[in-house]
Amino acid sequence: MHAMTDISTLHYLVLGAALFLLGVIGVLTRRNVVIVLMSIELILNAVNLNLVAFSRYWQSIHGPSALHGQVFAIFVITDAAAEAAVGLGILIAFFRNKETVNVDEVNLLKW
Amino acid sequence: MGPTDLILARPIVLLTLFALAILLFDFWLPKEKKWFNALLAFIGVCFSAVGVHQIQAFIGNTPGIVGMLGTMVVDRFAIYFFYLFLAGTAIAILMSVRYLETENENHGEYYALMLLSVAGMMCMASGFDIVLIFIGLELMAISTYVLVGFLRRDRRSNEAALKYLLLGAFSSGIFAYGLSLLYGLTGTTNLAGIHQQLLHRAFDPQYRPVAIIALVTTLTGLLFKIAAIPFHQWAPDAYEGAPTSITGFMSVAVKAAGWAMLLRILLGSPFQFCGLVSMRDVWVPLLVFVSIATMTGANFAALTQTNTKRLLAYSSIAHVGYMLLGMIALGTATSHDGFDDGFKGILIYLLVYTFMNLGAFAVITSLRHRNIAGDDLDDLNGLYSRAPVEAVLMLVFMLSLAGIPPLAGFWGKYFIFLSLIETKHYVLAALGVLYSVFGLYYYLKIANAMFMRQPEKGEEKLPVSLAMRVALGLTGLATVYIGIMPNRFIEMVNWALGIVQQSNVANLMH
Numbered sequence: 001m002h003a004m005t006d007i008s009t010l011h012y013l014v015l016g017a018a019l020f021l022l023g024v025i026g027v028l029t030r031r032n033v034v035i036v037l038m039s040i041e042l043i044l045n046a047v048n049l050n051l052v053a054f055s056r057y058w059q060s061i062h063g064p065s066a067l068h069g070q071v072f073a074i075f076v077i078t079d080a081a082a083e084a085a086v087g088l089g090i091l092i093a094f095f096r097n098k099e100t101v102n103v104d105e106v107n108l109l110k111w
Numbered sequence: 112m113g114p115t116d117l118i119l120a121r122p123i124v125l126l127t128l129f130a131l132a133i134l135l136f137d138f139w140l141p142k143e144k145k146w147f148n149a150l151l152a153f154i155g156v157c158f159s160a161v162g163v164h165q166i167q168a169f170i171g172n173t174p175g176i177v178g179m180l181g182t183m184v185v186d187r188f189a190i191y192f193f194y195l196f197l198a199g200t201a202i203a204i205l206m207s208v209r210y211l212e213t214e215n216e217n218h219g220e221y222y223a224l225m226l227l228s229v230a231g232m233m234c235m236a237s238g239f240d241i242v243l244i245f246i247g248l249e250l251m252a253i254s255t256y257v258l259v260g261f262l263r264r265d266r267r268s269n270e271a272a273l274k275y276l277l278l279g280a281f282s283s284g285i286f287a288y289g290l291s292l293l294y295g296l297t298g299t300t301n302l303a304g305i306h307q308q309l310l311h312r313a314f315d316p317q318y319r320p321v322a323i324i325a326l327v328t329t330l331t332g333l334l335f336k337i338a339a340i341p342f343h344q345w346a347p348d349a350y351e352g353a354p355t356s357i358t359g360f361m362s363v364a365v366k367a368a369g370w371a372m373l374l375r376i377l378l379g380s381p382f383q384f385c386g387l388v389s390m391r392d393v394w395v396p397l398l399v400f401v402s403i404a405t406m407t408g409a410n411f412a413a414l415t416q417t418n419t420k421r422l423l424a425y426s427s428i429a430h431v432g433y434m435l436l437g438m439i440a441l442g443t444a445t446s447h448d449g450f451d452d453g454f455k456g457i458l459i460y461l462l463v464y465t466f467m468n469l470g471a472f473a474v475i476t477s478l479r480h481r482n483i484a485g486d487d488l489d490d491l492n493g494l495y496s497r498a499p500v501e502a503v504l505m506l507v508f509m510l511s512l513a514g515i516p517p518l519a520g521f522w523g524k525y526f527i528f529l530s531l532i533e534t535k536h537y538v539l540a541a542l543g544v545l546y547s548v549f550g551l552y553y554y555l556k557i558a559n560a561m562f563m564r565q566p567e568k569g570e571e572k573l574p575v576s577l578a579m580r581v582a583l584g585l586t587g588l589a590t591v592y593i594g595i596m597p598n599r600f601i602e603m604v605n606w607a608l609g610i611v612q613q614s615n616v617a618n619l620m621h
Contacts, residue, residue: 043284054295094269
């Protein structure tokens with residue numbers, strides 16, 4: 001058990017921040033829509049990690065009933081699933097008309 | 112779940128039930144009877160409005176009540192926004208009936224998604240807990256992604272939906288990250304609790320860096336949803352590609368919901384400070400930058416547009432810039448007058464904007480027939496000789512959007528600039544007025560096309576459905592009526608904000 005306590009909330013937060021940054025970089029640099037969607041999932045999972053880590057931290061202060069973060073995380077997971085479903089649906093509709101998943105070729109609308 | 116909660120949730124529950132009913136009945140409707148979906152959706156909006164009215168009667172003279180285990184606050188501020196969403200949605204439904212038939216995409220899901228997204232907006236406006244606000248935001252956003260891509264066979268619609276989805280989901284992720292940091296910082300998801308904790312934590316050097324990161328990420332999400340520069344890129348594309356009726360819906364209802372959320376998180380309601388208000392020393396300078404960038408960028412970009420929907424998208428971004436000026440006045444107000452007028456300015460702006468912008472999109476929607484998309488600036492050529500009523504109405508909406516005095520748009524700008532002067536932001540006020548005048552150029556470009564040019568393809572009259580006539584009539588009437596007799600509406604906003612004393616303009620007019 002002693003080895004477990006060595007992992008503090010801060011470790012989780014650093015991991016969460018790293019995941020978040022990776023996700024942001026992925027969205028901004030990758031050209032394949034599917035990978036962009038995956039990067040968005042990374043961001044949302046960074047959020048979940050943060051929420052669960054914070055929830056554990058606040059549980060140690062406010063007692064075991066302080067579960068807001070965990071509940072929030074469940075909502076975020078559900079939202080991520082819904083977003084992915086709609087995202088892939090829209091991507092399929094797009095692919096049917098255009099035969100590409102490359103964001104560089106999403107270029108009909110511009111000023 | 113006490114009896115109070117049932118009353119508070121009634122408008123949202125009714126909208127959801129009607130949305131499900133539409134999905135169910137749609138199966139039995141033959142192709143030529145699809146208008147029944149629109150009727151059902153319209154009835155749903157009316158029922159929901161009755162529900163809101165019941166809450167209004169229930170709260171009586173109190174500012175509002177907190178319910179649903181403290182996650183929801185239905186105060187006068189939220190009720191004002193409920194009415195605004197429902198009005199915008201009702202008009203957008205009227206605009207859609209004939210349009211969907213023309214596009215041959217007349218499915219029940221369209222109206223169901225519209226009602227569901229309004230349910231999400233209501234959660235955003237009345238959310239008192241970041242979880243509820245986030246869920247409301249996502250319910251609204253995901254429904255809107257699908258609505259933007261509703262014309263499945265149209266490439267522009269596909270592309271708009273894809274761009275909106277990718278950028279929208281990205282910003283929601285950043286927003287959620289900010290919320291998670293806020294929760295970690297304060298140990299609570301309740302907006303009032305967050306405010307309580309931040310009062311000292313935001314100034315504790317140990318926590319300040321995290322507090323600033325949380326603020327910046329949250330603000331990014333908020334500014335994205337209201338489409339302020341530099342987070343605006345999705346708006347012109349989504350507005351141009353979406354079905355025109357949905358463009359109208361997005362530009363008013365979705366935007367108003369974004370504003371309700373922004374006000375609630377950054378300031379709280381006029382009755383109770385909550386959220387990030389104690390960090391206004393950080394967000395006010397950021398908003399000064401964003402609002403100047405928004406007004407500048409949007410006004411210049413609008414000049415070169417040749418697509419009416421895209422032009423109006425940039426115009427709606429510019430309007431966000433003016434409203435953000437009101438937000439700056441709110442954040443720096445030291446006197447009661449400056450604070451009240453700033454709040455009033457934003458709320459009145461959203462009200463008049465709902466009618467004039469939906470009206471403009473209704474005119475563009477009515478131009479869609481047979482093989483003409485109707486959203487090119489050239490499609491408006493000679494509109495006066497083809498459809499004089501629509502042309503005159505469009506002129507009224509354009510002048511109102513530009514803020515010409517006897518029309519509704521003037522009052523929104525008046526209160527925003529008044530609050531800026533009261534809080535001594537003279538330079539910002541001057542900039543705002545300058546850009547408003549600047550905006551007149553591209554609004555009059557539309558008028559020029561309608562009245563001064565010859566129509567290209569004959570002089571055939573445009574067929575306009577009954578529902579569209581009602582929509583055009585309502586928006587036109589509201590734009591003129593609010594412009595000439597603003598007092599009743601100003602009193603309504605005063606009620607929503609709990610302002611008792613007479614405002615300066617009311618004194619002037621009596």
